[in-house]
Amino acid sequence: MSALHYIFLAQGACFATLVSRIPAMRDRFAIDDLRLGVVLAVVPLIAGVGSLAADRLAPRFCVVRLLRIATPVTCACLAAIGTVYSLAVLLMVLALFGLALGVVDATMNAHGVAVQESAGRAMMSGLHAAYSLGGILGSVAAAAATGVPLAIFFGVVGAVACVGCLAMGTRLKPASRPPTDRSSPDPPGVWRRTAIIGAAMLALFIVDSAVSNWGATYLRAVLSAPEHLAALTYGGFAGAALLGRAIGDGAVERFGGTRVVGGGGLLGAAGLLLVISAGTPATGLAGFAVAGFGLSVIAPQAFVAAARAVPQRPGTAIARVNVCVYAGFVLGAPLIGAISALASLRTAFAGALVLVIALTVAAPQLGSAGPGDPTERPADTDGES
The missing domain is CATH 1.20.1250.20 (MFS general substrate transporter like domains)
Structure with a gap:
């Protein structure tokens, strides 16, 4: 498995781990399904902001550096969610989780496309297969850990994924591409x-x-x-x-x-x-x-x-x-x-x-x-x- 495959797998596993334990989170905070839905909507809404922010930050820090920073943050936020008992603090942690999630989603796909184009062969379906596998593993782990306290379960999954992302992040290399002139005007109708x-x-x-x-x-x-x-x-x-x-x-x-x-x-x-x-x-x-x-x-x-x-x-x-x-x-x-x-x-x-x-x-x-x-x-x- 390549470093980028692992990033996709870890991202899928962390997200699936979170959503699979939603019932336990609802019980912890004693809120109804409607309020819980509003709380959890913070993640994809803020992730959209993170995705757009990644594009703005990439020219300054480069895609690979952003991936190296954002992937461990996603995993650390997952671990932190299990230790939270205040709804206000949960919202803040979920917002940070969503922001990092959006950055990772945008940059890992951008880097995947760049690597594919440099290699001259199709790779993106395989990378997304790793994401799907991570989602399945996260769901299975959540089902097997029913009854395990959230602090322990999220902490273990987050720590394992974080260590892996830190290790794999050092193996990510920028794709070999010629520079782009971002100041050049877009051709008519390009968007x-x-x-x-x-x-x-x-x-x-x-x-x-x-x-x-x-x-x-x-x-x-x-x-x-x-x-x-x-x-x-x-x-x-x-x-x-x-x-x-x-x-x-x-x-x-x-x-x-x-x-x-x-x-x-x-x-x-x-x-x-x-x-x-x-x-x-x-x-x-x-x-x-x-x-x-x-x-x-x-x-x-x-x-x-x-x-x-x-x-x-x-x-x-x-x-x-x-x-x-x-x-x-x-x-x-x-x-x-x-x-x-x-x-x-x-x-x-x-x-x-x-x-x-x-x-x-x-x-x-x-x-x-x-x-x-x-x-x-x-x-x-x-x-x-």
Whole structure:
């Protein structure tokens, strides 16, 4: 495993560890679900600020230095959350966690794209596979540690991840890229494609948030699944996503990013169609797994496409697209809940299917011809020198 793969894995593990122990945090602070949701919304909202800040700081400190600083901060904040008993202090720690999270998300994707372009071969799906693996490991660890005090659990996970990030950070090297003239004017209309990519990522993560927050409820309430079977919903979705990302780079090398994104969108749509037409829990589980497999390849290629769309400022493009990821994460759960309240949960997931169909239509904007096509390569990733 490369140093950058470890950074992706640690980031996924820390985030999954936090969200997997939300029920224990709710009990500690004795707050209802609505107030807890408001408190936890601090993380993605501030992460958006951190993502944009990373673009501003990268030219001064370089992407690799920012990663070396921000990744241990994320891990340390996770450890600190377990020791907090004041809601006001929790908000401050979560804000710092979100800020560091946003910096890491933006810089690790920017550095990943730069390394991929320097290497001349597809790598981004593999990096995102490491993130998915970290998320699964964090969730499994949280399930196994049920009953363990938060201070101990968060402290152990945070400390292990922090030590690893400090060690791996020293092995990160700036990608070998020619310098970019940031003062040069942008070509007319250069940000139009980035806006389309950002909108598509917003839709993608609304769907992802819908599955993670409402998938188990769908199986339980709509398909009358037993609780233990409904609990497998997100695990099946995430496991299939890990598999899709593990083979995604090979598919991009063979077929090109545009075809991979288009095919992934079609599979995602087929999976959600299976979900909304399901009559049994097994069919619903299969549908969520198919959707996870197909949709998994879209985000890595979208970051590459964003960087190639704005070759003068690829880091800026990635940071802005990353903000759309957080917006989708925040909007997904309440949007599905609102549609469910007005109509039904099945109708809400039909709305998610419409978003995936739109993603598939946008595949030419989200994909790319692959690393071997010099006509679509960015000149540099901001701050890589």
